[in-house]
Amino acid sequence: MRRLTLHLHYCEHDGCTEWGTFGYARGKDQPSKWYCREHKSDGEHWIGKS
Numbered sequence: 001m002r003r004l005t006l007h008l009h010y011c012e013h014d015g016c017t018e019w020g021t022f023g024y025a026r027g028k029d030q031p032s033k034w035y036c037r038e039h040k041s042d043g044e045h046w047i048g049k050s
Contacts, residue, residue: 009023009032009034010034010036011034011035011036011038011039012033012034012035012039012042013035013036013038013039013042016036016038016039018036018037018038018039019036020034020035020036021034021035021036021037021040022034022035022036022037022040022043023043024043024044024046024047025047026046026047033046
C-alpha cells in the first residue's frame with residue numbers, strides 16, 4: 001500500500017500568505033521555492049529565467 005504525503009507550500013514573497021502554486025528549483029541538490037500567481041516572477045528571477 002502506498003502512503004500519500006501532503007506537502008504544504010506557501011508563497012515565499014515577504015508578507016504574502018497565499019498558496020504557492022508555482023515551484024522553482026535551481027537544481028536537485030537544493031530545496032524548491034514556491035510562489036503564488038501574483039509573485040510568480042520572483043521565482044522566475046530566482047532561477048535566472050527573467
